[in-house]
Amino acid sequence: MSIREAVRPVLREARATVLPDPADRHGPLPPVMLALTVVTGLVDAFSYLTLGHVFVANMTGNVVFSGFALAGAPGFSLVAALAALAAFGAGALLGGRIAHRARAHRGRVLHRALVPETVLVLAGYAVARFAGPLDTAGSRYSLIALLGLALGVQNATARALAVPDLTTTVLTLTITGMAADSRAAGGPGGRSGRRALSVLAMFSGALAGAFAVLHGQPALPLLLAGLLLAVCTLDAFTLTRSDAGWTDPV
Template identity: 75%
Template structure:
């Protein structure tokens, strides 16, 4: 337990001399953003995810089979937008690959613009969950999540992918002492799960209590703060900035 708590602490307050420097807490913030955004996409835009592509593939199968409440068009739109966003994020990562701080900063600039645009649309349109506005929001948010996931993949901070928790939860269980493992990075993995849960909880509470645009505003604020912090990181020449 003590080792897990220490691991959690060093994830939130990292040693700047560590191989990943200030990146772990930034990845946690992006994980919260994922929870906020997927709350909007699933609860407001109609049973579709913009970050969890596994869910969209499954939902597409449900829709084709005739299950009520699922739209193959919405799922395919999210998949396509995410793929394009991942392409853009990949280009950003390859362009700035010599410095991990620049990769993060450029990706956050792009993602912040996309999510903020989605917030403005959701805030100003009376029916953001219908018609072309719905698909516009799915596209903007899917693009943003694709950029984020590609950047996280390029940064490669262990157990902090920001959008996928399946392997994280598997690691908590399969690497635990109960399973015969050493329990490595349990604290960090649990924090990732908690971060996404908190984002989803806050997002769902806002939507269910009548403010569907609020999660996107919160996500935009977190991304904007992250963008400013990442800009400061671009000036570092510490060891963590060197690509893996």
């Protein structure tokens, strides 16, 4: 198989993810989930680089960081990691309640979850921008709480919507799937384009967030994330009116 023949289905899959067929089982959801993956990269870049070694979206990291902190590794806070885990869990609980109440219509699940997530992230931006130094305990833990809640809601929503390979946070299985399901491994080679886009979306958000933090605008990633969420929320509102097949629960 030539390189062109190998790349063509990947590009086709990527295009179908960004510009999905309205008749597809997941309808217009894939590009929204990609946007939320960018949000994850932005927010985690902010949290890791400005709040100490703590994530507010990727909880695997916080479990590992808790072990590091208990072992006495410098630069890691057990309290911060546990605070992020608790906030994320509370957000996931809220997101789960939203999903179960609106489960008959996936567009309504998405919209009702995006509203509180957007408010929480923009509140986080306000704290980061106006509440004082980020290295004070008050600002640090307020931000961990607000952002952990927001990303917990997002992850519970992504789980409820169940768009394949677009979890908005966890990339380990996505990257595993790219390799293990590839034709080189003897697999069908499907969804490589979507998986690659998911990785690229996370990378792009993290790159933009880190660039802003390291070059003098530490609160900017949260503003960008909040604005992106606001656009997604408005888009999701239009989806609540749809009665197409993709709105049915998976």
